[in-house]
Amino acid sequence: MKDIVVVGAGKIGATIANLLADSGDYRVTVVDRSQAQLDALEVTSAVATAMVEITEAGALEALLAGKFAVLSAAPFHLTTHIAQAAAKAGVHYLDLTEDVASTRIVKQLAATAAGAFIPQCGLAPGFISIVANDLAKRFDSLESIRMRVGALPQYPSNALNYNLTWSTDGVINEYCEPCEAIVDGELTEVPALEEREEFSLDGVTYEAFNTSGGLGTLCETLLGKVRTLNYRTIRYPGHAAIMKALLNDLGLRDRREILKDILENALPTTMQDVVVIFVTVSGRKKGRLLQETYANKVYSGHIGARLYSGIQITTASAICAVLDMLANGDLPQQGFIRQEDIALDTFLANRFGKAYAQVEAAGRLVA
Numbered sequence: 001m002k003d004i005v006v007v008g009a010g011k012i013g014a015t016i017a018n019l020l021a022d023s024g025d026y027r028v029t030v031v032d033r034s035q036a037q038l039d040a041l042e043v044t045s046a047v048a049t050a051m052v053e054i055t056e057a058g059a060l061e062a063l064l065a066g067k068f069a070v071l072s073a074a075p076f077h078l079t080t081h082i083a084q085a086a087a088k089a090g091v092h093y094l095d096l097t098e099d100v101a102s103t104r105i106v107k108q109l110a111a112t113a114a115g116a117f118i119p120q121c122g123l124a125p126g127f128i129s130i131v132a133n134d135l136a137k138r139f140d141s142l143e144s145i146r147m148r149v150g151a152l153p154q155y156p157s158n159a160l161n162y163n164l165t166w167s168t169d170g171v172i173n174e175y176c177e178p179c180e181a182i183v184d185g186e187l188t189e190v191p192a193l194e195e196r197e198e199f200s201l202d203g204v205t206y207e208a209f210n211t212s213g214g215l216g217t218l219c220e221t222l223l224g225k226v227r228t229l230n231y232r233t234i235r236y237p238g239h240a241a242i243m244k245a246l247l248n249d250l251g252l253r254d255r256r257e258i259l260k261d262i263l264e265n266a267l268p269t270t271m272q273d274v275v276v277i278f279v280t281v282s283g284r285k286k287g288r289l290l291q292e293t294y295a296n297k298v299y300s301g302h303i304g305a306r307l308y309s310g311i312q313i314t315t316a317s318a319i320c321a322v323l324d325m326l327a328n329g330d331l332p333q334q335g336f337i338r339q340e341d342i343a344l345d346t347f348l349a350n351r352f353g354k355a356y357a358q359v360e361a362a363g364r365l366v367a
Helices: 011-023 035-039 059-064 076-089 100-110 127-136 168-176 218-222 239-249 256-266 310-327 344-349
Strands: 002-007 026-032 048-051 069-072 092-095 116-118 141-153 179-183 186-190 197-201 204-210 228-235 273-285 288-299 301-303 306-308
Touching (some): 002 059, 011 026, 011 310, 076 092, 076 100, 076 116, 092 100, 100 116, 116 310, 127 218, 127 273, 127 288, 141 218, 141 310, 168 239, 179 218, 204 239, 218 228, 239 256, 273 310, 288 310, 301 310, 310 344
Parallel strands (some): 002 069, 092 116, 141 228
Antiparallel strands (some): 141 273, 179 186, 204 228, 301 306
């Protein structure tokens, strides 16, 4: 049985802890800087808790001594603190961050770390990069890779057509920071919330627009190999226009704490959500221009006796699957590991990765 520390006592952290503890193969301790968060944690009795001030020098490092791995489900601004503690303690490190700058620091730490450092192990970035790379390997040469993901309420009922299903800090960061892309074969930055498009899947109309971090390390991996590579977040139509008004016209881009307070007090959470995953790759096989598409929807549902939202299932299952593969020896035990280094068939065969099984036929995209 391996000892695991999960940092972050939010809904995703709790889901990760329960999945790992219920497997019977992991002893789990959830860490948070807030005792109130720990007291409210909905976890099985097998999960231990510990209050630790993450930013206090040596505090987390001491707790990690002798553990197998630490998994970060904390806000993105704590990523580097946790990664540094993991490096000093000599344990494996996994996170869910979408923050590009933090991932660059994690990569630097991995160069001299004793364990494996695997950032961006969630849905997007994360699973979507595994899918995109799997599709890309089927072509002799690549033209374009377009990745689209959204966690949406099944029953939208406000002007934003949105409910809080993920970290508010993370969502705001994605909407504000520059976005990496490959355009005409060149690595570039494009603005968040721009290049909006509409499409229909299974009779439902969506919009998609640039957000930061979803590509993970794919730009670096595929630079010089593909002409077009981009990532866009899926929402219901109308969402982007309102967010642009809040961030740009009302100046909340520079007052993020106010925007966070507004969103968390105005938008309810929901367990009735759907995660939409759509990846399209085009390229040439034996001289012919062809296209392959992966489409999937994951809904909220029960795992054991507990009901989880779609975003909890996809995010927690992804990082648990990567940890399980690391523990089983299916991944390198040292250094920086990219999501695209993980084989899709191995991921889907994993007991946690099976949460991504496609139970329905893929829908048809209508531009």
